[in-house]
Amino acid sequence: MYGEKLVLKNLTELELVDFIVSLGLPKFRGKQIFSWIYRDIKDFDQMNNIPKNIRRKLRENSIIGNIEIEEKFESKVDNTKKYLFLLNDGNIIETVAMEYENRLTVCVSNQVGCRMGCNFCASTVDGLIRNLEAWEILDQIMKVQENLGKRVSNIVMMGSGEPLDNYDNSIRFLKLVNEENGLNIGNRHITLSTCGLVDRIEKLADLQIPINLAISLHSPFDDKRREIMPVANKYKIEDIMGVCRYYIEKTNRRITFEYSLIKDKNDSDKEAARLVELLRGMLCHVNLIPVNPIEERDYEKPKIEYINRFKNYLEKNRIPVTIRNSMGSDIGGACGQLRRKFK
Ligand code: SAH
Numbered sequence: 223m224y225g226e227k228l229v230l231k232n233l234t235e236l237e238l239v240d241f242i243v244s245l246g247l248p249k250f251r252g253k254q255i256f257s258w259i260y261r262d263i264k265d266f267d268q269m270n271n272i273p274k275n276i277r278r279k280l281r282e283n284s285i286i287g288n289i290e291i292e293e294k295f296e297s298k299v300d301n302t303k304k305y306l307f308l309l310n311d312g313n314i315i316e317t318v319a320m321e322y323e324n325r326l327t328v329c330v331s332n333q334v335g336c337r338m339g340c341n342f343c344a345s346t347v348d349g350l351i352r353n354l355e356a357w358e359i360l361d362q363i364m365k366v367q368e369n370l371g372k373r374v375s376n377i378v379m380m381g382s383g384e385p386l387d388n389y390d391n392s393i394r395f396l397k398l399v400n401e402e403n404g405l406n407i408g409n410r411h412i413t414l415s416t417c418g419l420v421d422r423i424e425k426l427a428d429l430q431i432p433i434n435l436a437i438s439l440h441s442p443f444d445d446k447r448r449e450i451m452p453v454a455n456k457y458k459i460e461d462i463m464g465v466c467r468y469y470i471e472k473t474n475r476r477i478t479f480e481y482s483l484i485k486d487k488n489d490s491d492k493e494a495a496r497l498v499e500l501l502r503g504m505l506c507h508v509n510l511i512p513v514n515p516i517e518e519r520d521y522e523k524p525k526i527e528y529i530n531r532f533k534n535y536l537e538k539n540r541i542p543v544t545i546r547n548s549m550g551s552d553i554g555g556a557c558g559q560l561r562r563k564f565k
Contacts, residue, residue, distance in 0.1 A: 224285050224310065230259055231287035231357035232394070235403055245279055253403075255280070260404050262368045264288055287357045289315075291365060295553040302550030305366065309334070309358060313351060316560040317362040317381060319370065320549050327376040330362045332392060333383025335562050338417050339452040340438070342482060343558040344516040345382035351562065354383070356394035363405060377407060380415045380436070382560045386422035396431060409433045415480065420457045420465045427469040435469060436478040436509070437462065441488045442496040450487070463500060470505050477504070480546075482511045482558070483529055485522040494535040501541050508536055508543040514556040 223229065230238060238259075239252030251272065258269045263286065266277040292308040301321040306314050318329040336343070337350035363374050377399065379385045385392040392414065399407045415436040416423065426435070439462070441447040447454035466477050479501065483489045501508070510533060512523035523529070529545065536543040548556035 224287070228284040229287040229355070229357050230255070230280075230284050231360060232355060232398070234397060235401055241284075245283065247276060247279070251276060257403060259286060260364075262364050287361065289358055289361045289365065291369060294369070295555070297550045297553050297555065299552050300549045302553065302555050303366075303370070304550055304553045304555035305362075305369070307362060307365065309354075314562060315354070315358075315362075315382060316555075317366060318550055318555045318560070319366045319374075321370070321372075325375045326366075326370065326372050327378060328363055328366050328374050329378045329381045329560075330359050331381035331383055331560065332359060332379060332385045332388050336383045337387065338384045340417060340440075341450050341452075342484060342513055342516070342519060342521050344518070344561045345558070347516075347518055348562055350383075350387075353388040353391055356391045356398055359391065359395040360398050360405070363399065363407075367405075374405070374407065375411060377412045378415065379413065380557065382562065384417055384419070385414050386416045386419040386426070389422055389425070393426075393429070393431075396433065413478070417451060417453045418457055418462045419453070420461045423462075423465045423469060427465070427472040430473055432473060432475060434478060435473075435475065436480050437466065438482075439479045439497075440482050442493055442500050446488060446493075450484070459500070463504075466504070466506075475505075477506045479506055479508050480511060481508055482513045483524050483532060484513045485524040485528070487521070489524040489528050489532055491531075491535065494532050498536060498539040498541055502539070506542070508541055509546050510543060511546045511548060511557055514548050514551060514558050516559060 235256045238256045239249055242252035243249060266281050290308045291305055293306040295304040303319045305317045307317060308314055313334045315331040315334055317331060320327045333353050334351035335348050336346040339346050367374050399405050409432045413434040413436055417438045440450060444459055512529055513521050533543050550556055
């Protein structure tokens with residue numbers, strides 16, 4: 223809802239048809255209007271096959287739901303673009319688009335700010351301002367698509383915010399983005415990353431949606447994890463592993479463990495060895511992310527020899543592992559660099 227009005231972009235096709243019928247209009251109008259919305263229109267008057275009196279009725283009861291590109295930054299080191307979007311209430315969020323040869327991946331934000339407090343991440347510095355609604359997450363994709371004139375093929379829910387702390391909107395977003403006559407982006411092309419909210423992961427597992435789940439682990443030791451991630455005070459690694467096994471059992475999907483490597487903090491052989499013990503035999507994959515510096519902390523990336531040593535140790539022990547090359551670092555678009563306002 224937006225004030226008293228319904229946001230049309232927040233509805234599935236069926237829900238939109240129901241809404242149209244509730245206004246005393248025929249069903250087929252609902253389908254027509256749904257398809258207009260996915261042509262990314264800004265105003266009801268653009269719906270030129272919908273009679274004026276219906277458009278008026280729509281305007282009285284609803285808004286389409288649009289966020290606006292406030293600014294766009296283009297990386298000089300790779301093909302990454304960062305968008306600042308202005309929301310209807312004046313807040314600003316960031317979205318990153320990464321173009322590869324035959325893929326366009328968009329990293330969407332989920333909340334304005336974040337309350338998880340991971341101390342290596344810029345998104346959480348000012349805390350949580352508010353959750354995004356499902357349509358505000360969806361519209362990031364639509365606006366990037368329109369701006370680049372190219373279909374988005376993959377989505378990573380890895381921008382600002384914790385998707386499972388905004389659970390209902392995240393789930394609705396997954397539903398909306400999957401709509402056949404909408405964006406029609408399959409669940410398998412979507413990755414949801416979480417810092418490890420155990421009860422929410424369990425709930426998600428029960429839905430059996432075939433998305434890719436990524437867990438931000440960052441250390442195999444509880445005490446070390448607590449030093450960098452306050453959420454570790456609430457959930458132990460043992461509980462995270464338990465719920466991950468449950469998730470795999472329910473969905474048969476491989477889990478990704480994200481591990482931001484921080485020099486002298488979590489990059490030792492001891493941590494690599496414990497990580498191997500934890501993950502041995504599990505349907506999983508480790509994604510190492512050399513930490514991206516942020517202004518508020520003096521964390522550094524380990525030297526490349528140490529990164530490779532950590533990676534080799536996992537490989538030798540048959541844990542599948544890749545190194546994530548964060549894109550867009552020159553425009554503050556890399557992992558952990560997204561923030562509420564561009565400074
Ligand atoms: N809240 C979600 C998604 C946000 S961030 C989560 O915690 O998973 C996506 C990934 O980037 C997470 O693994 C996060 O820990 C990592 N990240 C955050 N700050 C980073 C930084 N400065 N350098 C590298 N990775 C970082």
